[in-house]
Amino acid sequence: MLAFTILKAATAAAPRLGRLALPGKKIIDTPCFIGNTSRGVVPHLSPDNLHAKTSLGGVYLALEDFIEKSPEAVPPIFQTPSLNNASPLTSYCGLPHDILTILGARRTPPVPCAKANTNTAVSILTSVGFRQVDATDYAAAVQRLKPDIAVGLADIMYDKGQISSKRIDKMGDRTGAWTRTLIQYCQDDDGEKGSLPHIFAPILPIESQLQSYYINQLLDDDLKHQVSGFTVYDAESLLHIPQELSALPRLALSEPNGPTKLLLEISLGVDIFTVPFIGTATDAGIALDFEFPPPSQVNGNSPKPLGTDGWLDEHAADTSPLAPSCECYSCRNHHRAFLHHLLSAREMLAWVLLQIHNHRILDQFFAGVRKSIAKDTFEEDKAAFEKYYEPELRDTTGQGPRVRGYQFKSEGRGEPKKNPKAYGRLDDAREKFAEGVLPSPNADAEDLERAGMGSVVL
Known part of the structure; x- marks a missing residue:
């Protein structure tokens, strides 16, 4: 059972100390950060280096990284058995057994999708292109992979500019419906919360009154005791969390551009971060x-x-x-x-x-x-x-x-390429040969050596 203890109480929108504990996992003191993964691994770190050379207590993983074969074929991650009492998600990614696993639908930061979300599905980007994952399919995946924490689906529009009031109304309704679907899948036969996973309900990055109906639903008895924490995409959204649920842990899937922004979000009461700028700096x-x-x-x-x-x-x-x-x-x-x-x-x-x-x-x-x-x-x-x-x-x-x-898919027409052009370099060299800038392709080895091109072969 996940337990979060506030070690130093604080009022709303203030920094606080906490401790997150789950049987068999590392105890995590908060505020803290967890590893941000790509296809199940922290970039540049093999699982043995992750275990021996870092102190990470948890990692964030995205379902869209693993389901490129779905629904035409069963993805390999769903065919992975539990090894040594570890969850299928931990076994598939080769993670240390004492690492806390947090599963969400999308990477952080996500690539904006060309197709909008629907009433029943969220748009994602897999290695074979854009597609949608149904709320029930996501809930079934969570139940099957058994992460320690599951992030509820959130109807968020990325890089879409001004959002209409009609669209904002849909965001709260959809997020509430998807959260209830996830909770239903994660209950046992008696309607009680099972041992795995624990659900972090999303708080949308919109004004409180625009999602008041959804937030009030979280206070109902049938949902109140099923939510183990919250996920925010903008630290200021913490102000929307009901006082009755303020003692639950808070995960931020925001995109701070440096430690100064981290300090600001800590001052607002965030407990756990993914910190994408670590990988950017590396x-x-x-x-x-x-x-x-x-x-x-x-x-x-x-x-x-x-x-x-x-x-x-x-x-x-x-x-x-x-x-x-x-x-x-x-x-x-x-x-x-x-x-x-x-x-x-x-x-x-x-x-x-x-x-x-x-x-x-x-x-x-x-x-x-x-x-x-x-x-x-x-x-x-x-x-x-x-x-x-x-x-x-x-x-x-x-x-x-x-x-x-x-x-790293291109996001718009005219966007500069992420890597320099490689194809056609020989054509460029031949043009320089013709202009006399470089020695002729027919030059002997001594001429090429004098030009510093002894290893060039055309």
Whole structure:
């Protein structure tokens, strides 16, 4: 049975301390973050490294990552047996058994779908294109995969601009109906909540009065005791949670662009985050470097950057760790010069080391946040952090690992390609040969060597 204990009580829209416990799983102290996965794994981290080199207590997984064969064929994830008393979801992804699994329908952040949701289904993006998953099919998948926590379906429109009042009315009605469907599937024969999964009801990112009917339904006796927590997509939506249910845990599937935004959402009362910018920083070759509370010494006249760009040539001979105060595996065993070499050589180990390091930085950050809340100095420390550090991560100066996968699907006409053009490079070379910029294709080996092209073969 999932248990959430508030260790330091707080009023509405204020930071709080909590502890999330589930039998057989790691105890999670909140505020905290969980791993954000892609097709069942935390990017750049194998399951053994996830277990040995990080302190993650849970991961978020998306159903749309696994059901590309459905409904024409049974997806492999539904054919996976439970191994060693682990759920099929844990077994299929090869996750440590003590890791908390949270399952939702969509990735975070999601790619906007071309087709709108319907009264009975949510639009998703699988590796073979856009499709819809019915609310009953989602509930059946949750029942079959047995995650520790299931996020209820939410009727949310992504990147659609202004939403009409008529459409907003549908959002609350649909979300309420889908939540009741999920709860019915997760009850045992006596109508009681089973051991798995625990349901986190979504709170929509719209005004309270526009979803009041749905929220009032959560206070009914038949639903009130079936909801184990809440999921928000905008931290300000926490204000819509009824006071009677304020003691339940809160998961944010928002898209903070840095630790400053995280602090703002923590100040509003969020307990658990997915923090997508960790993966963004890792892919960009940035080693995060910030701490909370910030150092007490004066940081000159300009704010300090939130990370170190590993691509910069100034690190080519720098044997200092990725971050001075970090004790992660990467910082204890390697240095900036080695990381710069790996990035320059496009070695995948570079992003493995960065991912390990960046997760440790966030671990230390949230540990500092919890201590600050316990000492009642959070607001002062938050103001000092915002003054000491830059508000957002800087742009990288190098190219990260090749961006590929359906989750990076182009979203509109004229959108620039995510990767540089590779096809046709020989044609470009031949044009340069014809213009005399490069040696002739018929040049001998000595001519090519003098031009620095001894390895080019046409």
